[in-house]
Every structure is written in C-alpha cells, then in structure tokens.
Amino acid sequence: QSALTQPPSASGSPGQSVTISCTGTSSDVGGYDYVSWYQQHPGKGPKLMIYEVSKRPSGVPDRFSGSKSGNTASLTVSGLQAEDEADYYCSSYAGSNNHVVFGGGTKLTVL
C-alpha cells in the first residue's frame, strides 16, 4: 500500500485535458513544496515531468502542469496526445524520517 493515493486509471481523448490527483497528508504533500511527477512508458524507466509542485524540467512540453492544494497535488495534461499514454507516479518529500514517498501510480489511456 503506497503512502500517496492516486486513482488507478484516467483517460481522455486526443486534444482533451485530464487531471490526475495525488493525495497525501500534512506530513508529506501538504507539508512541503517538493512534489514530483514521473512518466513511465512500458518497459522504460521513469522520467521526471514536474518537480517542486509546478516546475517543468527543460524539454518537458508545457502541456504538462502541476499544482497543489492542501494535502492533494495534481498533474494536468492538456491537449492530450497518443504519446502521453503511460503510467504516472507522484512523489513527495516526507521529512527527515520517511524522506521519500510515492503514489501507487495512474495508468493514463488516450482513447
């Protein structure tokens, strides 16, 4: 059982927007602005898409955006493309003891 809660699946048609949630507690998501999102295609390693809640690494399309409200972080993918179909994982800093926590992952399907 993962520390952060994500919906197991999400879907949208090409061109649409989809939002994936990531719910934690005040000890992780709600307590720090260190939420990251990772994209993982089948058979591949994870790729950083969003860090520090809403920042995008160089090379990540601006169709990907992140936000946070209270203990819940969100990843929004706008203008869905076929290549966005993948698993998405959230992660948060959780203080000096637990340190790093992950969500259970969300499978995004582009219909």
Add this chain to the structure above:
Amino acid sequence: QITLKESGPTLVEPTQTLTLTCTFSGFSLSTTAVGVGWIRQPPGKALEWLALIYWNDDKRYSPSLKSRLTITKDTSKNQVVLTMTNMDPVDTATYYCVHRHTHTNDFWGQGTLVTVSS
C-alpha cells in the same frame, strides 16, 4: 550530462545478500545538496524508495526496510553501493539508481532487474 548505471547480479537465492553498484558521471557526490539513491519497482507494481546517501555522507533509509539496507559511497570512483540482506522472492524487482537534488529524483538509471529464486 548526468548518467547513472546500475550493475549487479540478475539472480540471487533466497536468504542471500544483494549488492548493487551505481556508477555515475556528469556530477560529483561531493557537491553540496547532491545525493544518490535507490528506488525499486516489482513487476507490474509501483515505485518504492529504498535509500539515499548525500554529499555529506548523511544516509536515509526506508523505515520498512531499514534493518536490511546499507548504502555507501566512493566519491573517488563515482560509485554508490547498496546492500540488501536476507533477500526474499518478494524482493524481485527492477532496481533504479537516481541522482537527487533539492528533494527531487531528477535523473534515473536504466534499471536492473533482480530476480530472487532458488
């Protein structure tokens, strides 16, 4: 350009100790705020954080696995080593090495699949 690569056995027997090595380039583990960590992913399952070591030799472990894990670094060789004792079939997973900066795992190795079986 930051790269990391994991190496170690692909098959270990139950109760054995697993030793994995992460060899990296493009950064120094003596640079302030930099860390190298390990994350694993059982087949078809979610990511699980295991351990981290920072530039100042501060070490952090997953509370649920702390008793079985040891992480060390060799700054001169640009390597980080993870040992996990008493391996069990449930530890079968792809093990990833990551570069960490400002609480973000920003660069990942390709991963190495470790199977625990007799």
